[in-house]
Amino acid sequence: MNRLKGLSCYLSGPIDFQKDRGAGWRDMITPFLEKMEVKVLNPLRPPFYGASKIPEKRIKMDDMLKNNQFEELHQEMKELVHMDLRAVDLSSFIICNYDSNIHMCGTYEEIFAGNKSVKPVLLVHKKPRNELSSWMYGRFPPSSFFADWDELKIYLRNINSCSSYKFTEADNKRWLFLDGENMY
Numbered sequence: 188m189n190r191l192k193g194l195s196c197y198l199s200g201p202i203d204f205q206k207d208r209g210a211g212w213r214d215m216i217t218p219f220l221e222k223m224e225v226k227v228l229n230p231l232r233p234p235f236y237g238a239s240k241i242p243e244k245r246i247k248m249d250d251m252l253k254n255n256q257f258e259e260l261h262q263e264m265k266e267l268v269h270m271d272l273r274a275v276d277l278s279s280f281i282i283c284n285y286d287s288n289i290h291m292c293g294t295y296e297e298i299f300a301g302n303k304s305v306k307p308v309l310l311v312h313k314k315p316r317n318e319l320s321s322w323m324y325g326r327f328p329p330s331s332f333f334a335d336w337d338e339l340k341i342y343l344r345n346i347n348s349c350s351s352y353k354f355t356e357a358d359n360k361r362w363l364f365l366d367g368e369n370m371y
Contacts, residue, residue: 190364191347192224197274199298200284201291202230208245212284212336219340220282223347228274235270268293275300280307280362282339285332287314302326307361311339328357 198216202209210231217227228234233241244263251260271293275281281301283294301308311333312319319332333339346362354362 188349189224189347190349191220191343193226194279195226195228195277196220197228197278197281197297197301198230198284199275199281199294199301201286201289201294203291203293204289209284216282216336219343223343228278230267230271230274233270233274235273238270241267271297272300276304278306280309283308283310285310285312287312287318287320299326305361307331307358309333309339309342311336328355330355330357 198213200209200212208231213229213231217229220227231241232238244267248260248263251257251263275297278301281298283298285294285298298308298310308327308331310323310327310331313335316329316332316334323332333342346358
């Protein structure tokens, strides 16, 4: 069975304050998801018309920030925020590279928006689980947190195949799969 086929996944995680703008982990997980025929929504490569100029806009916005051009930055950034949150809306599930050492405003808004929509939000957090903010446990079930990328991949393979995987109560509340035979 290929339960994830045709679903879309938004890749949430810090971009600001990252040397590679968060590209490394996104480039690593994308082929894995595409092999399962998941459509990847990557904020570094937004799928929307007119979004091809994002890298140039980012450079321009970095300069605005350095030069204290806050009103201009606000106007430019609104478009990116809109695209990212629209991609969250369109996603079936979210994978988040959750790094509590990095200030990540947009990431929090994205994962809380996904959570509010009762989407599966899967968070890779490389620190021990007892170093997570207790607020995160108030918003996400413990089964949403993964110690590393390999653990997340095993989980997704199990969800995808469903052959012997036992869904947790949290899984059953979040993962909804269309039954193609009963759609029409």
